[in-house]
Amino acid sequence: MLSPELLHGLRNLPLAARQAAEGFLNGAHASRRHGAGMEFSQYRPYQPGDDLRRLDWRLAARSDRYYLRESEVDTSLTVHLLLDASASMNHRDDNGLRKLDYARLLLAALAYLATQQGDAVGLSILSPAGLRHLAPRADARQLPRLYHALETAEAQGSFPTPETLAPLTARRQRALAVCVSDLYEKAGEIDALLTRLRATSGEVLLLHLMAHNELTFSYRSAVTFKDLETGQTLQLDADQQRPAYLQQLQQWLRETAQQARRQGFDYHLLDTAQPLDAAMREFLRRRQLAG
Structure with a gap:
C-alpha cells in the first residue's frame, strides 16, 4: 500500500484515487492464498486496470479476496x-x-x-x-x-x-x-x-x-x-x-x-x-x- 504522504505528494487527486484503490485490491489478493475446496472456475483474480464493475463484491466481503466474475451479474446502489x-x-x-x-x-x-x-x-x-x-x-x-x-x-x-x-x-x-x-x-x-x-x-x-x-x-x-x-x-x-x-x-x-x-x-x-x-x-x- 502507498502511504498517504506518497499519495498526497502526487498532487493529482484522480491519479492518487486510482492508485490507492487498485493498489489495495491487487495487494489484498497477492497477500492471501486461495482457500481449499473453493470453486474458482467462474472467477479470475483481479489485476490492475480490470473493470471493477465485474468484481464479486460478496466474495470480497466474506473473504477479503478479489476476483472478477466471468459471467457479469452486477448489483449497484x-x-x-x-x-x-x-x-x-x-x-x-x-x-x-x-x-x-x-x-x-x-x-x-x-x-x-x-x-x-x-x-x-x-x-x-x-x-x-x-x-x-x-x-x-x-x-x-x-x-x-x-x-x-x-x-x-x-x-x-x-x-x-x-x-x-x-x-x-x-x-x-x-x-x-x-x-x-x-x-x-x-x-x-x-x-x-x-x-x-x-x-x-x-x-x-x-x-x-x-x-x-x-x-x-x-x-x-x-x-x-x-x-x-x-x-x-x-x-x-x-x-x-x-x-x-x-x-x-x-x-x-x-x-x-x-x-x-x-x-x-x-x-x-x-x-x-x-x-x-x-x-x-x-x-x-x-x-x-x-x-
Whole structure:
C-alpha cells in the first residue's frame, strides 16, 4: 500500500484515487492464498486496470479476496459521501498531512471504487459557509465532478447548523452514507445529522479520522495549542500532561464508539499515519451488506 504522504505528494487527486484503490485490491489478493475446496472456475483474480464493475463484491466481503466474475451479474446502489469541512480538519500530523488532505484522498478512492462498480455516487461538503452538495449520479462525468469538489474544499469555521444541513435529510432515499469526520462538535450536531441520515438512508458508515500525533500525544516540553475553530490558546507542559491526556482520550474514544454503535452506525477509527486500506475494506464490506 502507498502511504498517504506518497499519495498526497502526487498532487493529482484522480491519479492518487486510482492508485490507492487498485493498489489495495491487487495487494489484498497477492497477500492471501486461495482457500481449499473453493470453486474458482467462474472467477479470475483481479489485476490492475480490470473493470471493477465485474468484481464479486460478496466474495470480497466474506473473504477479503478479489476476483472478477466471468459471467457479469452486477448489483449497484446509491453511495452518499460526506466530508466534515470544519476548521478542526486543518489539524496537521507529524507527517505534514492535514486531516482534510487525508479525507480528500480517502473519499476520492471510495468514489473511484463505487463509480467503477456502477453505483450512483454523491458528495456533500459540510462547512459553515454553506452546504456544497452533488446529488448522486452514475454517469461518466460524475467522478471528475467529485474530484473537483474535493480538491477545492477548504476547512473553516465550526460544524454547520441543522438548518444548513436540512436539505440532506429532506426526503427518504435508500443509500449507503459514508461520513469522514474528526467528530469534534459542540453539542452533538454531528451525531444528530447522522441519526437523521440513518432514518432516511438506512445505512451509515462513520469513519472517525484522528491524526497520529493526537492519538499518541507526540509533543514534547512546553507547547502552545490553538483551537482551530474558536481561536482559544492553551499553554502546557506536554510531558507532564501526556498520561492524563491519553487516559481521557481513550475514555472519549470508547464512549464515542459505543454511542455510535448504539445509534446503529458502522463506526471505525482511522489514523492519518496509516494507509487507506482499512477504510476501503470496511467500505466494501458495508457496501455488500447494503446491497
